[in-house]
Amino acid sequence: MxxxxxxxxxxxxxxxxxxxxxxxxxxxxxxxxxxxxxxxDGGEGMLEAFISTLQGSFIDAPAHDPLMRPIRARYGRTADGMAVIETARTCGLTLMTAEERNPLLATTYGVGELIAHAIKQGCRNFIIGLGGSGTSDAGMGMLQALADIFTTNQKIEELPDSCLNECHFTLACDVRNPLYGPHGAAHIFGPQKGATPEMVCQLDERAKQFAQESARRMGKDLSQHPGAGAAGGLGYAFLQYFHTRMESGADLLLDLIHFxxxxxxxxxxxxxxxxxxxxxxxxxxxxxxxxxxxxxxxxxxxxxxxxxxxxxxxxxxxxxxxxxxxxxxxxxxxxxxxxxxxxxxxxxxxxxxxxx
CATH class of the missing domain: 3.40.50.10350 (Glycerate kinase; domain 1)
Structure with missing residues (x-):
């Protein structure tokens, strides 16, 4: 059999x-x-599954966890220069104890650090797994990290066009929620990340304001795009600021392995x-x-x-x-x-x- x-x-x-x-x-x-x-499907174990399938190698890089504590985080790189990043390696819920969980403080900064490290290694194509986050910062931490690393003025709106415009991101994600609103990241996923009812309202309002500012600056608004609310709004930051497409994490892997x-x-x-x-x-x-x-x-x-x-x-x-x-x-x-x-x-x- x-x-x-x-x-x-x-x-x-x-x-x-x-x-x-x-x-x-x-x-x-x-x-x-x-x-x-x-x-x-893009969550826990995504890195090993994809790198095994793509016959890539692992790279350990300095980064920060959701509470900005220094860590070493692993991502993958294929022979043809594609980077595979499991975002939970730097912003995952399991990186904090139950007592430490506070999505008003937790940041995706470490995700930006891994992306920057991969860019410096020559990577321009990325597969990003969005499962298991302990954050709800709408990806502002990730954007800030990229600004800190690639620019001198440290302004999010002046990201390094020279390299980031060459990058293409595929998000492995099965979440379809928008960034904010009753079905958004804060209301649906905030409580399991340690948010109280009051914090959920604050997180939702913070995400809404960020989306409105981003829309004015960029002339488009992808805050209600299906999946924008993934990983506490990290999906939104990719969709709004970068060349990004979103796919079912499960379907993406099944296609890659010729299931x-x-x-x-x-x-x-x-x-x-x-x-x-x-x-x-x-x-x-x-x-x-x-x-x-x-x-x-x-x-x-x-x-x-x-x-x-x-x-x-x-x-x-x-x-x-x-x-x-x-x-x-x-x-x-x-x-x-x-x-x-x-x-x-x-x-x-x-x-x-x-x-x-």
Missing amino acids: KIVLAIDSFKGCLSSQEVEETFAGALQQQGAEVIALPMS DQQLKGADLVITGEGHADRQTLMGKLPERVLRHAQKQNIPVWLLAGQADDTAQLLEAGFAKVDSITPKEMPLEEALQAETAKRNIRKFIFEKLLSPT
């Missing part, structure tokens, strides 16, 4: 590669032919993520994998750390939907890497390979 693994990371627990290595080891013991394809070709001759596709529910059907990676496999009439199993809304997921076309984590296991224990690997192996031997 030929099985294709196309499983996203189990967020906060295992990378896509770690999940698939565990699955593959157990399945191969039973004689299955396994093809493991590291996955990401349809990888499916040829497969008997089964196994996809998954940390938590699957009805939102999985809103363009998340398992749903995109399903649509590709359906074109070739290949059954797709959705195996998640935790699966809810099973009936809806089955109705959407998945041949099997199941939870890997035992129901009685506390979440804190389930999120431990070694525990998660044991759960995967146990699930495969007891539920997937059982004669019953």
Whole structure:
């Protein structure tokens, strides 16, 4: 039996590669032919998945985290000079403790530093992953970093045309929210980043004012463009100021790896993520994998750390939907890497390979 693994990371627990290595080891013991394809929709694990696919290399650069503490952050570079940046490496929510999270203070400055570093390395084409941010600054921090590095007057409106106008950015993102308003970055994503109701209103107003100033300065307003609210408005800054196109992170990766070709001759596709529910059907990676496999009439199993809304997921076309984590296991224990690997192996031997 030929099985294709196309499983996203189990967020906060295992990378896509770690999940698939565990699955593959157990399945191969039973004689299955396994093809493991590291996955990401632009969030956690995006850098490794894309660089593995593009056969690139990693570069470590000095930068700052969301609270402007010095760090070393990694990005990728392909042989033909394309840079791959996972923005969460510098502005990610996980770079701060729960007590430190304050989107009024958190900045995307480090993202600008990584872009500047890549530009100095000769990169002009970029793939930018926008998932997992702990910021809501509408990308002002990123723009300020670029201004600080490339100009002497440190004004955002006078960015270095000589190099930035030559750059092209592809945003790997599945968020469709606008920059501000009731469905904007602050209202929808601010609370999970530590924003109180009062802070949400402040963040939304700050983003609106920045968009209005930017529109007057540039003669266009992309604040309501789908995806402008991604990563706390970082998507807006790219769309408004640079040569940018936005794509589904999942579709972008699946196209890059020629996923349809990888499916040829497969008997089964196994996809998954940390938590699957009805939102999985809103363009998340398992749903995109399903649509590709359906074109070739290949059954797709959705195996998640935790699966809810099973009936809806089955109705959407998945041949099997199941939870890997035992129901009685506390979440804190389930999120431990070694525990998660044991759960995967146990699930495969007891539920997937059982004669019953």
